[in-house]
Amino acid sequence: MKKIAISCLVLVLLLGVDGAGVWAIDVGWMQKGVRVWYFGAVGSTTASDAEEAYLLSNVNGTDVQVTKHSGLNHWGTTNPVDIGTYSALDMGPCWIHPQRLQTLQSGDTWKGQVIATVLRESHTYATLKAQFSFPYLLLPIKTLFDLKAQRDVVKIVYYINQYSTGIAYFDADTGLMLLYETSNGLVTVFFLLSEINYDFATQLAFAEDNGPHTGFKSSVLEQQMMPWPDTRSGYLFFQSSVESRYGSTVQMWVSMSYSGNKGSALPPYENFCFFGSVPILRHIAMSQAAAYPPDQWAPYGQYLWWWVPAGALQATAINVFDVPMTRTATSPYTFTATQQPASLYFPKLWFDNNGYLTQFSAMDSATGLDIDPERSAAYYNNSTSVDGVTYYVSSMGIATPSVYHLSMTVVSDTPDKGGGSVHGDNGIACAGHGSSPSGMSGTCQADFSSGTTVNLYQTPDSDSTWATWTAAGCGTNQSCQVVMSSDRNLTVTFSYSPMAKVNSSGYRCDSLTEAYATSGPVDTIYGRAVTFAEDFTLGNSKAVTLLGGRDAWYLPLDAWTTLQGSLSIRSGSLTVERLAIK
Structure with a gap:
């Protein structure tokens, strides 16, 4: 019951609304192996650079362990490493969850400091930068505004002691702290979001490299x-x-x-x-x-x-x-x-x-x-x-999120016949024809961060019905969700629909002659909206109805079945609907 309660809570948070409208919450960055860097400066008459980096070193449910590294002078003078555990759904040293931002008010605390003022503002990148004189380009912040030109930002003002004040800005959609500043009137310290190994566009985390990072x-x-x-x-x-x-x-x-x-x-x-x-x-x-x-x-x-x-x-x-x-x-x-x-x-x-x-x-x-x-x-x-x-x-050390590989196999249950396509998150668009993987084309694999829920959708070809997913719980559903907790190989097998079906027995085949031979004394044959290249002869005393123009489920379409050959009725009777003879 506890696990179910947590899952429901997360769902509610992702649908949060404030007075200004819906916040498109993206907390996908909050996963093990993501590091958030801040570049700043500290000083009065003589300023020196400063750096902070927060590694999400472990995520267990809603508990996030954060390892903080910080230093001065291009990491030349470093502070002791600090490790703490925080709630992903509440506040951490570099975030306030988007839902929590919506309810934040004066008197609440952040990092042990009492919040005096909470302001909810809407900014473009230009108006946000205009509030400060920092000559920095802030690549991650600029990327957020490239994706959404007008963003909601929550500004808090807090008192550190009777002499010092602090200001912090948080992005309403991601909960990330964009920047913060503290001042006692003589010395000002500021930090700006400068780097993160998470792609906001694809919502995919990636490993750092040994290349230059913030403050190098x-x-x-x-x-x-x-x-x-x-x-x-x-x-x-x-x-x-x-x-x-x-x-x-x-x-x-x-x-x-x-x-x-x-x-x-x-x-x-x-x-x-x-x-x-x-x-x-x-x-x-x-x-x-x-x-x-x-x-x-x-x-x-x-x-x-x-x-x-x-x-x-x-x-x-x-x-x-x-x-x-x-x-x-x-x-x-x-x-x-x-x-x-x-x-x-x-x-x-x-x-x-x-x-x-x-x-x-x-x-x-x-x-x-x-x-x-x-x-x-x-x-x-x-x-x-x-x-x-x-x-x-x-x-x-290199921050390395867990990234798992999803590989798709899209086939039919019949050699050289039937098939369909699957499309989904991160550019998956994979088509298959026939029972061999050699008939596949398109983008059939992609990488996803650990814990990502991948949404997949199937579309049968006109000669096939819903496919069977090998993912647990998906069956023959049109859509399937896969949680990436390991590398996954997923097979999607479409069911080929033969060209004709006998109603009484359910027998299916690709020939009207064969269907007629297996039909009962009084029976109905369904024909898909395809062309039968054969001569069709009725020689038994049967009363058969042929219903053409059917889809892969043998349901009526606004279409016709074509017989490319002769039709001969030597005995019995034939009633037809939507049959064209050429």
């Missing part, structure tokens, strides 16, 4: 000074800090400076955005970044210089700073430029097995920059590093 900071620094009379020399210093990431899209700020024997360069700060699914790298001046979406920034080659995805390491060619490069070694992974532009470029890049840059050569004709670690180790210094990687690998 790359320091690419090399210098070389060759002894006289060799004038080749210089230094290059790039800093890149990841502010936000969503899936394979990574956004960061970048500063750079470099010099050679002709002069130096100190370009203004920029924002870069790497779209890994394309791939393409885009950039823009930091002063203009907030005014233009990243997909409108200027293209700048395919890949970053300080990290490339593991898949790109296996490619024979990449493009960095609009310069094509060919892989020339795999231990370590080495890419060599095939062009020599006049502007700043990397003649050679070396990466470790996770795709992080370990060393490089660099050239720029305008400043005379010319660095090559292979030239002379004695006059070369390399301080390239990435802050955050060590802590992530050693303490946090």
Whole structure:
């Protein structure tokens, strides 16, 4: 009884309504293996970056265990790991369930603090950002607004003590905390939702990778000074800090400076955005970044210089700073430029097995920059590093949700005849003809997060009736729901309907002659709305009614049965309906 009560409660919550209308609740992200990241800053006159990450490390019914990692200075200074258990249906450190948001009021508490004010607002992405002066792009938040341009947001104001106040914003549909801020008048601390390994569009969680995450900071620094009379020399210093990431899209700020024997360069700060699914790298001046979406920034080659995805390491060619490069070694992974532009470029890049840059050569004709670690180790210094990687690998680990595979087999119970199709969630659209899987086509498999309920629907072909599902409880229903708690192989077998059926015996066959032979003295034969290619001769003293134009269930259609051949009545009688003879 307890299990049934919980299930009913969840159903009610998913149908919650407030005064403004229905909230399209999506709490699918609340599953084991999903991590929610926040990027922020803390300080007064001198600010430093801060990071928080909440891993849903276990989900047992409505109890959610959360492992919190937090730190400062790009995970350089970390706090003790905090582990707590919270109710999925109530409040957690980075959520308030959508149904709970609807009933939230002054006097309630969140994280032990008394809530003074609750405001329910409707925002676009632009109006939400307009309330703050943060120059961040907030990729996960932007994605939510891309899916639904006008979103309901719940704002709470709470008092931490008599001197400090806090403000937090929650998305009404997902319950996720979008941002929070605390202030005592002198020091302000804020955190913004910056990363989550959950696709809001497909409602599918995915595993993280070893690539850069929120707060990671790359320091690419090399210098070389060759002894006289060799004038080749210089230094290059790039800093890149990841502010936000969503899936394979990574956004960061970048500063750079470099010099050679002709002069130096100190370009203004920029924002870069790497779209890994394309791939393409885009950039823009930091002063203009907030005014233009990243997909409108200027293209700048395919890949970053300080990290490339593991898949790109296996490619024979990449493009960095609009310069094509060919892989020339795999231990370590080495890419060599095939062009020599006049502007700043990397003649050679070396990466470790996770795709992080370990060393490089660099050239720029305008400043005379010319660095090559292979030239002379004695006059070369390399301080390239990435802050955050060590802590992530050693303490946090890759967040990996449970993802299960659903594979469909759609067939008929008769060789070369009958069939149908099945469509459902996550793009499943699988058709089958005949009893062999070789007759299948379409998308017959997909991946789903653990606990996902997959909705499937069957459609028989015109010569078949409802299929039998191998999933428990589905029988021959038109629809079937499958809960993904493991990999599933599901077979859907459609029942072929022969072309003719004898009413008295239920005998079915594909020939009118055969049906007539098995009919009784007074009987009815149903013919599907198909063509019988045969000569039909009645030679017994039977009174037979032939009802044509029938569907796969032998029910009447607005159609005709066709006899392509002769009809001869030598004895007995024949009454026909909807029969065409050609």
